[in-house]
Amino acid sequence: MLTHAAEDYLKSIYKLQEKGTKVSTGLLAETLNVKPASATGMLKKLKAMKLVCQERYQEITLTEAGRVVALEIIRHHRLLELYLFKALGVPWENVHEEAEKLEHVISEDVEERIDAVLGYPTADPHGAPIPDKNGVVAQTAYIPMTTLRKAQTCVVAEVSDNDSALLQYLGELNLYPGTAFRVLDVAPFEGPFTIDIAGHPVVIGREVAKHIYVADVQEAK
Amino acid sequence: MLTHAAEDYLKSIYKLQEKGTKVSTGLLAETLNVKPASATGMLKKLKAMKLVCQERYQEITLTEAGRVVALEIIRHHRLLELYLFKALGVPWENVHEEAEKLEHVISEDVEERIDAVLGYPTADPHGAPIPDKNGVVAQTAYIPMTTLRKAQTCVVAEVSDNDSALLQYLGELNLYPGTAFRVLDVAPFEGPFTIDIAGHPVVIGREVAKHIYVADVQEAK
DNA sequence: AAATTAATTTAGGCATGACTAAATTATATC
DNA sequence: GATATAATTTAGTCATGCCTAAATTAATTT
Known part of the structure; x- marks a missing residue:
């Protein structure tokens, strides 16, 4: 081992x-x-x-063997993150740190039970894909929020998981994966975004936007 | 640390x-x-x-400080055992081994959430008391099953947690803490017990009975 | 009491996985 | 192309926590 x-x-x-x-x-x-x-x-x-x-x-x-081990650990990690978030209500800015310790210690049996309780999920709380038991990772084609233009709508797909203060901030804005928003305006010269989340206008700086990836981009009519 | x-x-x-x-x-x-x-x-x-x-x-x-640390770990262990058993359906003969690894790694925050989800329990799946956050252990006065006599009724209070094969066996008989039974007969010369569990007669050897502690002992009428 | 046996401790070694300091190799600059 | 800078590797150290073998102390037997 x-x-x-x-x-x-x-x-x-x-x-x-x-x-x-x-x-x-x-x-x-x-x-x-x-x-x-x-x-x-x-x-x-x-x-x-x-x-x-x-x-x-x-x-x-x-190597192929190394990749298999890495994906096993990442699977443990992401399943645990989601479990902590959904089953125990741990704030998403804390789940990474917790999972970091648990991922090395969880048995295959417990992992399978967690997987089942969660309904065999495919993404962790930050939107990162959960590899399956065979180490297969679903390929995703998410778009950086920074490429959005005025009057486009989209859904948050994934956010960076390495800055807990940023995650807390995004959580307060309800910018979890699955949340839809519309671009009200993009300030010129690489300026901030103004977006509409559930009817509320919010200004998002470019540095923050770099950490957000979206899907389902459409032109609002 | x-x-x-x-x-x-x-x-x-x-x-x-x-x-x-x-x-x-x-x-x-x-x-x-x-x-x-x-x-x-x-x-x-x-x-x-x-x-x-x-x-x-x-x-x-x-020392007092050492006792505090020991009780913290035991609290982690027993809460985890109960959580694995009740929330994830891990068979009780496996929860000890799993909890052994998790107990060193769980955060206070996660522990409190587990405690809350379980409704602030006072005993683990084997009936052992869960120390409270301040290291206070509820004192129990359970009776060894070996002291029971014919025609007494009682409730399983606690079983030894160190033999997983024994636990599996007791689980098959539904002899979990909380289960009531009645002594139908005690064979002479330190012989086995015949007990009635939910209407079914079962023979329990003395070596097994030594690992079972009971409460609420009463004379059946 | 002396001798045997059992329990405990000391001494020295090994693997893991970090560190610092120094040597080596690559890369970038002039 | 020579040299300065940056990255990498080697060499040697340290703390954990285990081990074996030998020495010590305690307990038991005769």
């Missing part, structure tokens, strides 16, 4: 790779709040276990 | 002490599946942290 630390490394590599980032020792170390030398050490072990590929000084990638 | 290992030591000391056992290095080591030398090492650290008292070669006891 793998250690928690090894699981965290694999998960981080997968998530960085998923974002399209070239994964380096330094970036990985920064992500994991660890010094680069420590990352080198763990990568050496993961390479010996054939979970990670990396030629000296080159890019880091997962 | 304490390590998981330290927490496990404190919990084991408390539970052994609670059973009335004099806690020694060897017994503690055996309980924790660790060699005596390892227990000596950890006890040294716990003594330095003023969580444990022990004079060289003498009995091991908890």
Whole structure:
């Protein structure tokens, strides 16, 4: 069995790779709040276990086996986040931290029960896809909110999960995945968005909008 | 913060002490599946942290601070057991093992939510008392089933939680805490019990009966 | 009381996974 | 192309918490 630390490394590599980032020792170390030398050490072990590929000084990638492990952990994590949110009412800005600890500890049996209680969901509270038991991730084609134009309507599909203060703010605005809104105005020169959420006008800065992804974009009539 | 290992030591000391056992290095080591030398090492650290008292070669006891930590962990454990059993339907012979891993990882916030969802319960699925947030344990006066005589009725109050095969067996007989039964007969010379559970006669061996504690004992008319 | 046996502790070692400091290799600049 | 800077790796250290083997202390037996 793998250690928690090894699981965290694999998960981080997968998530960085998923974002399209070239994964380096330094970036990985920064992500994991660890010094680069420590990352080198763990990568050496993961390479010996054939979970990670990396030629000296080159890019880091997962092997098929490593990808399977990473997706297992991510599945645990996202199912737990959703469970904490829906079944126990944990505020969504806190579920990430909680799930981070539980994901390494939950049994397959408990995971299946959680999955069943939730009705076999496909996305976590932030809208991120939950891989299935075989490690298959549903491909999504969400659009960054920053690309929206005046008078378009859409539905929140996903938001970044790494800034808890931002999540709290979005929660107060009810900008959860599934919430529909309409763009009332976009200020010129990369300015903020004014949107209508359930009849209330709200101004959303560009920095915030960058963390929101939407779907079902349509021109309001 | 304490390590998981330290927490496990404190919990084991408390539970052994609670059973009335004099806690020694060897017994503690055996309980924790660790060699005596390892227990000596950890006890040294716990003594330095003023969580444990022990004079060289003498009995091991908890300090007040150590007792508080032990009861916190036991509260986590028992609440988790009950939650897994009631909310997720985990068979009661498996909840101990699951809770063993979760108890070190759960946050106070999640624990409070679990407590609320369960309606602030006072006993785990095996009937063991759940300490309150302040470390107060309700005192119980349960009677060993082995002391029952013919024609007495009672209610199962608590069963030992350390033998999962036994728990599975008792579960099949529906001998959960709360279940009422009547003693139909006690075979002579320390023989087995024949009891009536919901109209069905069942024979319970003495070795099994030793692990069952009952309350509300009355003479059937 | 002396000797045997049992329990406990000390001493030294190992794996994990972090760290710092120094050496190496790559990349960017002049 | 030589050099300065940045990234990576190596080497050596430290804390946890386990281990085995040996030494010590306590308890039991004769």
